Amino acid sequence: MRLPRDISGVLLARALKEFGYEISRQTGSHIRLTTEVNGEHHITIPAHDPIKIGTLSGILSEIARHHEISREELLRRLGV
Numbered sequence: 621m622r623l624p625r626d627i628s629g630v631l632l633a634r635a636l637k638e639f640g641y642e643i644s645r646q647t648g649s650h651i652r653l654t655t656e657v658n659g660e661h662h663i664t665i666p667a668h669d670p671i672k673i674g675t676l677s678g679i680l681s682e683i684a685r686h687h688e689i690s691r692e693e694l695l696r697r698l699g700v
Contacts, residue, residue, distance in 0.1 A: 621692045623676055624700050628669035632679070635698045636663075639687060661686045 633643060633651050640657035649667045654660065665671070665679055684694045 621695050623673055623680070623695070625673065626670050627676065627700050629665045629667040629671055630669070632665055632671065632676075632700070633667075635700055636683070638697060639683065658687055 629649075629651060633641070633653060636653055636655075640655040641653040641663070642655070643651055644654040644662070645652045646667070651665050651667050653663050653665065661683075663679060663683060666675065671679075680691050680694055684691045687694070689697075
């Protein structure tokens with residue numbers, strides 16, 4: 621599945637609520653998200669519009685690894 625090229629950090633943060641992520645803090649242009657699903661997990665995403673494709677790929681891979689699903693399944697469930 622192809623990664624979206626036009627997703628913003630704020631939109632991604634909202635979409636990740638599906639996986640139990642909540643904004644724990646924001647410093648400058650970076651948003652820190654935390655979830656307790658499958659154990660505690662923190663992820664930092666830039667509040668840029670759009671997020672660079674390599675950065676987005678790394679973020680999605682880390683989230684998929686934590687939730688033990690494929691990146692394709694993660695994208696499908698996020699609907700982005």
